[in-house]
Amino acid sequence: MTLTDQRPGEPSPLGKHDAECVPPDRARLSDLWEHVRPMRRSLATALVLALIGAGFALVQPLLVMRAIQGAAGAEAVGGVIALLIALFVGEALIDAAQSFLLQRSGEQVVRRIRHRMIRMTLFLPISRHDRFRNGDLLSRVGTDTTLLRASVSSGIVDALVGVVSLLGAIALMIYLDWSLFALVIVAVLAAGTVVGVVLTGIQRASEQAQDRVGAMTADLDSSLSAIRTVVASNAQDRETRRISARVDEAYEAGVRAARLDALVNPAMTLATNGSFLLVLGVGGVRVAGGDLDLATLVSFLLYLTLLVMPIALIAGAASSIKEGLGALHRIKQLLGERGEDHGAPPDDPAEPLIRRRPDAPVELEFRDVHFRYDDTPVLEGASFTVPARAYAAIVGRSGAGKTTIFSLVEQFYRPDRGIILLNRREIGGVPLPEYRSAIGYVQQEAPILWGNLRDNLRFAAPDAADHEIIDTLRQTHLYDWYASLPDGLDTHVGDRGVTLSGGQRQRIAIARALVAKPSLLLLDEPTAHLDGEAEAAVIATLRRLRARCTLLVIAHRRSTIGSSDLVLDLEAGRVTTRSDEP
Ligand SMILES: Nc1ncnc2c1ncn2[C@@H]1O[C@H](COP(=O)(O)OP(=O)(O)OP(=O)(O)O)[C@@H](O)[C@H]1O
Numbered sequence: 001m002t003l004t005d006q007r008p009g010e011p012s013p014l015g016k017h018d019a020e021c022v023p024p025d026r027a028r029l030s031d032l033w034e035h036v037r038p039m040r041r042s043l044a045t046a047l048v049l050a051l052i053g054a055g056f057a058l059v060q061p062l063l064v065m066r067a068i069q070g071a072a073g074a075e076a077v078g079g080v081i082a083l084l085i086a087l088f089v090g091e092a093l094i095d096a097a098q099s100f101l102l103q104r105s106g107e108q109v110v111r112r113i114r115h116r117m118i119r120m121t122l123f124l125p126i127s128r129h130d131r132f133r134n135g136d137l138l139s140r141v142g143t144d145t146t147l148l149r150a151s152v153s154s155g156i157v158d159a160l161v162g163v164v165s166l167l168g169a170i171a172l173m174i175y176l177d178w179s180l181f182a183l184v185i186v187a188v189l190a191a192g193t194v195v196g197v198v199l200t201g202i203q204r205a206s207e208q209a210q211d212r213v214g215a216m217t218a219d220l221d222s223s224l225s226a227i228r229t230v231v232a233s234n235a236q237d238r239e240t241r242r243i244s245a246r247v248d249e250a251y252e253a254g255v256r257a258a259r260l261d262a263l264v265n266p267a268m269t270l271a272t273n274g275s276f277l278l279v280l281g282v283g284g285v286r287v288a289g290g291d292l293d294l295a296t297l298v299s300f301l302l303y304l305t306l307l308v309m310p311i312a313l314i315a316g317a318a319s320s321i322k323e324g325l326g327a328l329h330r331i332k333q334l335l336g337e338r339g340e341d342h343g344a345p346p347d348d349p350a351e352p353l354i355r356r357r358p359d360a361p362v363e364l365e366f367r368d369v370h371f372r373y374d375d376t377p378v379l380e381g382a383s384f385t386v387p388a389r390a391y392a393a394i395v396g397r398s399g400a401g402k403t404t405i406f407s408l409v410e411q412f413y414r415p416d417r418g419i420i421l422l423n424r425r426e427i428g429g430v431p432l433p434e435y436r437s438a439i440g441y442v443q444q445e446a447p448i449l450w451g452n453l454r455d456n457l458r459f460a461a462p463d464a465a466d467h468e469i470i471d472t473l474r475q476t477h478l479y480d481w482y483a484s485l486p487d488g489l490d491t492h493v494g495d496r497g498v499t500l501s502g503g504q505r506q507r508i509a510i511a512r513a514l515v516a517k518p519s520l521l522l523l524d525e526p527t528a529h530l531d532g533e534a535e536a537a538v539i540a541t542l543r544r545l546r547a548r549c550t551l552l553v554i555a556h557r558r559s560t561i562g563s564s565d566l567v568l569d570l571e572a573g574r575v576t577t578r579s580d581e582p
C-alpha cells in the first residue's frame, strides 16, 4: 500500500539539499482546494451567513432613516425599531456562527493534514529519513500547518464575500453605464497586475520564512539531542548564535513579506481613486455634452465607492492565502513523498511465509549483494549463509558496513544487486510488517523512547503480558535492578532514556527485542557498554536463545566473538566465513 498517489519510481520532490531552497513547483489554489474541499459545506454555510450578515448591515441605515422620517412625521415607529433591533441582534448572532464555522473549518483542515503528515513522516522510508532533518519535519507538521489554518479560516471566505460583493457592484455599474465601467476596468486591471506580482513575491517570501523556521527548529533539535555534549563543550553561546542566525533569516523573509503586503492596499486604493477621477472627468465631459444625465453619473460614482470595500477585502484575503500557499508548498513536499511499500498480504493465506509460528529460527542468506549509499560503496558482492539456530558474529573494521548489513536485512534499504533470502525465500516478496515482526533488531545506539519501562519493553509486542516482560529482564541480567525500582515497570525513563545508564539502555533494548520472540535476532554491538559480569550473562542468554532464534551479532570483543558458531569477516565489501574462531 502506498500512502500517496505518487507512482513507484517517480523521483520524490525533496532531495538532500532542497529542503533548504525552494523548488519551482509552488503550491497553487487547486492544491489548497484539495485540502479544503471536505470542509466545503461548512465554508459554504459560513459564506451564506456572511452574505446575509452583510445584507442585514446594509438594510439597517435604511431602517434608521425610515424611523427618523416616521418620528418626524409623528407616525408609529415601534415596528420599525423592533425590526431594527431584530436585525441588529441577528447580525451579531450570524457573525458569531459564521466566525465559529470558519475557525472550526480551519482547525479541521489542519487536523486532517497533520494526521496525514504524521503518518507520512513515520512511514517514510529510512533512505528518505537520511535526507530530511528531524527538526524540519517537526516544523512542517507544527508551524506550517498553523499558518495554513489562517488562510483557510479567514482568507477563503473573505475572498469569496469580496468577490460576490464586487460582482454585485460591477453588475450595477454595467447596468448604469457600461462605457464608464470600461474606464473602471482599465484602472482596476492595472492595479490588479501590480498586486498579482506583489502576491507572488509574498508567497515566495513566506516559503522562505517557513524554510528558515524549519531550519531553526532542526538546528535547535540537533543541539537539544546532544545537549550534554553541547554543555560539556561550552558551546551554548556558539550554538545560540548559530541558531539565532536562522531566526534572523526568518525575520528578514518575514519583513520582506510585510513590505510587499503593505503595497497591496495602497495599490488597490490608487486604482479605485484613479478610476474615480477618470469616471468623474470623462463623465463630467459627457454630462456637459448632454449625452449623460447627472443622476446616472452621481449614482455611478456612488457605486464606485462601494467597490472599495470588497476590493480591500479581496486584497487582504489574497495576501493571507498567498502566505498559506507558501506554507502549503512545504506541506505538499512532505505529503508528496512516497511511503514505504508494505506489500499486499498474500492471496493464499495457506502460503508459507517467513515463519509459521513465533520462535521458529530461520536461515539467512546474502547472495552476491552489492550496495552503496550515494557515493559510498559498502558491499561489493557479499555472500554468506547463517543457518537456522546459529549464533553468527559479524566482525570487521569500523565503517566496513556491518550495520549496513543489518539495515539491508531490515529492508531499510534495498541492495543494488544480488538478493537476500530468509528461509530460502527472497525477502522482497514478503509484506514488510509480517517480515519485520519475525526479526528483532537491537540498534548500536540502543534508543529508548519517552515513556515508562513497560511501554519500552513491549514496544515490538504491544500485547505482551507483564510476566513475559519480567522474564526477559531476568534473561538480560536486569532483574535485580528492576526489583529495586519502587515503581517497577511503571518507572519513567525520561526522554530518550536519559535516566538510565548506557548499559541499562543496552540491555533494555535487548530485552525489548526478546519480548517480541523473534525468529532472527540482529544485535549491533550488544555488549559494548557492559561490564564483564553483565556481558557474560548476556552472552549466556544469547547462547541459550539459539534453540528458538537465529542470532546475528556485530561484535568487537573477543568474548562475544568467541561464543559464536561462525564468524563473518567483512572486508572490502565482501564476507569470508569462518566456523572456527582463531
Ligand atoms: N545513512 C548513510 N548514508 C550514507 N552513508 C552511510 C550511511 N550509513 C553509513 N554510511 C557509510 O557506510 C559505511 C559503512 O557504515 P556502517 O555503519 O555500516 O559501518 P560499521 O561497520 O557498522 O561501522 P562501526 O563499527 O563503526 O559501527 C561507512 O563508510 C559510513 O560512512
Ligand SMILES: [Mg+2]
Pocket: 402, 403, 404, 444, 524
Ligand atoms: Mg555500526
